[in-house]
Amino acid sequence: MFKRLLTAAAVSTILVGSLGAISNNAFANSATEQASASQKVGINLAAMDTSVTPGDDFYNYANGHWQRTTEIPSDRSSTGAFLVAFNATEKHKAELIKELVNGKHPAGSDEAKIAAFYQAYVDTAAIDAAGMQPVAADLARYAAISNTQQLSTVLxxxxxxxxxxxxATHYATENLFGLFVTQGLATPGEVLPYILQGGxxxxxxxxxxxxxxxMVQLRExxxxxxxxLLTLAGIEDAAAKADRIxxxxxxxAQAHVSRADSEDxxxxxVVWSRADFSSKAPGxxxxxxxNAAHLGQQQRFDAYHAGAIxxxxxxxxxxxxxxxxDWLVFHQINSHTDVLPSALDNAHFAFYGTTLSGTPQQRSRDKRxxxxxxxxxGDAVGKDYVERYFPASAKAKVSGMVDNIIQAFHDRVAALDWMAPATKKEALAKVNSLVVGVGYPDQWPDYSSYAVSTKSAYANAVAGEQYRTAQQLAKIGKPQDKHEWWMIPQIVNAVNLPVQNALNFPAGILQAPFFNANADDAYNYGAIGAVIGHEISHSFDxxxxxxxxxGAMRNWWTKADFARFAEQGEALAAQFDTYAPFPDLHVNGKLTLGENIADVxxxxxxxxxYHASLNGKPAPVIDGYTGDQRFFIGFAQTWATKMRDAALRQRIATDGHAPGMYRALTVRNLDAWYKAFDVKAGDKLYLAPEKRVKIW
Structure with a gap:
């Protein structure tokens, strides 16, 4: 999410599936004291391995000691710099929720809902005692299906x-179709429901x-x-039903379009009329x-996966x-095991957590x-979170950095000598009209229609899903809100919103090790500055x-300009194809291209x-490192990554983001990195000037 900085489900998988306690991690004290009493260097000197030649292995030069000495906690599939921020946020949330749970709140208030939801979720004794009763009505709905019309209604x-x-490059749903609502890709100003493949x-x-x-072994x-799972749920004839499912x-799966097509x-x-579904997709x-989906009056849709529908x-x-x-029964249970009896929850983790991701141990119930x-x-929690833990001074400083980096991007586009005036005019219009949100949204969602029980965690989950869907459906037929947020404030991530031409930088990522208000500018521009630049650049990946x-999808390029742009993209994809963590598996340069372009x-x-922020003055040398050196080291340290093999394989197979240790090597494409670390021909990471990818 940096347009997806990390991954489609960054909070629930990669970001959550990482670090251990901050006190045991080399990145815990990410800002070390500098020679100047008024500054901090920002970079983590203890994480580095300066015995490594930067031009041979820049990632380990910046992170080598951390990489060797850090262990992946037993309840994580990976660990890295992101989890420092996540753990700090989680600690703050735990303090906040504890206070809310122990306090008294007006009935129906967001605080009362938060407390009730938490109490129901952590009461595993009540969940176990209820058994399968909470899901019984849903299973009865499925048992009552007797024809295709009724099946269609249920779907x-x-x-x-x-x-x-x-x-968020998030395509997966256990329902047969997924729903997304925003301005249509080819319908400027018209908000449409998108229909995606699932199941x-x-x-x-x-x-x-x-x-x-x-893969054969995993599907077995x-x-x-x-x-x-069916057996543990008390479903009769589980073996035969598992075969059918x-x-x-x-x-x-055979009906699905490929991941590459999903990214295109x-x-x-494709816009389909209501009638098109019956004529083009009978069955x-x-x-x-x-009608059952509350879309009976809707006449136009974005058929996002028109090839699969x-x-x-x-x-x-x-x-x-x-x-x-049988399929409906399984997925209703499988998608809600965390709010059903512990035996089901444990079995779900054993497969999805351990078998698929290699994580030995499930996280504690209170953290889950x-x-x-x-x-x-999330936004109800986020509103209280930012009031307590996100100072106005941090918002102001980051907002200033955003303005500076947008200006730098504007200047870079204006200076391009290969771009035709007509294309450049359109590109500059995109830069100049970006809508940027820092920290949290201007308006908070209304949760009044979301009924939360202190007694049924399952009911709360189902009602929450219905609330979110109704919230999104309510946008249809209204003007697009370019200020709409798609991330909660406490998430450690950031996002580019293409049809809104907007950016969100949540409060969760605006903290160490990405941002330190007391740190040297070189560090902050290399860390959070690169995140900001990444999101701006997603508008041009x-x-x-x-x-x-x-936000309309249309060709505003001359043919020659786009050919030049595509040529550089192909070179970058080829560069990332060379990174192979396993003998039988390499990074997919095409799949990760958008993220890699945004990084460069x-x-x-x-x-x-950063250079402009110096106002013509030379950068100070701090702890023996020049400004540019601190900038690049700060960047590489934000991508400190250690993953279990199973998680790494899954990441490469399904995610549009290259693993962090390879994203850190983006520096190979910047001339300034070669000068900063005296990288020469013969060094392993050296690229001849003509091989360095320069995009924007």
């Missing part, structure tokens, strides 16, 4: 606003279709997991489906009704409750460059802004 009633293809229990279609031995383990999901907005901008009773619809009519009923609150009442200043352009703009 429509289960549609949730649970995906985000534009801002899988494994992360992505290749898990079902690949012949890779590891998933098949067994389906049987295990797995066979159906394999057909669903030109293929996702589902679309009247029944859309017909095939999925056909399966609804052609596959046995019993298979669909904090994450659940973020998912269901391989996908963002397809949107104009209004963002880092360059942040460096320009």
């Amino acid at each position: 429509g009633s289960n549609l949730r606003a649970d995906v985000d293809p534009l801002n 899988l229990g494994l992360p992505e279609r290749q898990y079902y279709l690949s012949d890779d031995p590891k 383990q998933y098949h067994q997991y389906i049987k295990q 797995f066979a159906l999901e394999t057909k669903i 907005f030109t293929k996702a901008s 589902i009773d679309w009247n029944a489906f859309f 017909p095939a999925l619809s056909k399966l609804v009519a052609s596959e046995p009704l019993q298979a669909w009923q 409750a904090l994450s659940a609150l973020d998912a269901y009442l 391989n996908n963002g460059a397809a949107f104009d200043s209004t 352009a963002g880092l360059a703009a942040a460096l320009d802004a």
Whole structure:
């Protein structure tokens, strides 16, 4: 999320699945005292390994001691600099929630809802005592299905606003289709519901279709997991039902378009009328489906996965009704195991946490409750969080840095000698009209319609999903809100919003080790400055460059200009293809291209802004490091990353972000890095000047 800085589900997977206690981590004291009593150096000297030649292995030069001495905690799939900020935020949230739970609040207030939700979630004794009773009504709905019309009604009633293809590269939903609501890719000013492919229990279609031995083994383990979960839930004939469910999901996976196609907005901008669904995608009773989804009056949709919708619809009519009923039962349980009996919750973690991600131990229930609150009442928690822990001075300083980096990006675009005047005019219009949110939104969501119980964690989860969906559906037919936030304030992440031409920098990432108000500017521009530059640059990555200043997807490039841009993108993809953490697996340069473009352009703009901040004065040398050296080291240290093998494999297979240790090597493309560390031909990371990718 830096347009996705980390990952599509950064909070729940990568960011949460990392570091241990701050006190045991080398990044805990990220700002060391400097020679000047009035400054801090910012970079973590204790994390470095200066015996390494920067030009041979810059990542380990900046992070080598940390990399060798840090252990991944047993309840994490990875560890890294992001979790320093996450752990600090989690500590603050724990303090806040404890106070709210122990206090008295007006009935129906956000604080009362937070306390009730938390109490229900952590009461595992009550959850275990309730058994499967909370989900019984949903399972009865599925058992009552007797024809395709009724099945279509159920599928429509289960549609949730649970995906985000534009801002978070999050495509996965266990429902047959996912829903997303914003301005249409090809409909400026018109807010549309997007319909996406879904229905899988494994992360992505290749898990079902690949012949890779590891993938084959994983799907065999998933098949067994389906049987295990159904058995633990007391579902009769679990083995036969598991067979039907797995066979159906394999057909669903075959119907899906590829991840590459999902990333291609030109293929996702198809607008279908209400009638198109019946004519182009027969099988589902679309009247029944859309009426149940509260979209019965909607006449236009973004068919984001237009290539998959017909095939999925056909399966609804052609596959046995019993298979669909079994599939519905499994996914209703599987997607809510954290609020169902502990045996189911533990089995779910054993597969998704340990088998898929390599994490040995599940996080404690109280910490998981904090994450659940973020998912269901995140802005309510965030409002109290920023009032207590995000000072106005931090917001002001970061806002100033944003302005400086936007100006640097503007100047870089204005100075391009290869871009035609018409293209440059459009590019500058995008830069000049960016809408930037720092810390938290100007307006907070209204949770009054979300009923929260102190007694049923399952009911709270289902009601929360329904609330979020109703909130999103309410936007249809109204003007687009360019100031809408898509991240909660306490998340350690940032995002570029292409159809809003906007950026969000939540309070959660505006703290150490990304930002230190007392640190040297070189450090802050290399750390949070690179994040800011990254998000600005997403407006001009391989996908963002397809949107104009209004958020409309249209071609504003000359043919020659886009060819030059694409050529540089191909070179960068080839560069990242060379990074191979395993003999049988390398980073997918094409899949990660948008993020890598944003890293290159963002880092360059942040460096320009840092240089401008010096106002013509030489940068001080602090602890023996020049300003540019501190800038680049600060950047590399924000990408300190250590992952379990299973998690790393999953990341490469499914995520549009390269692992952090490779993102740190973005520096290879900046001439200033070579000068700062005296990198010469013959050094392992050396790229000849003509091989260095320069984008924007």
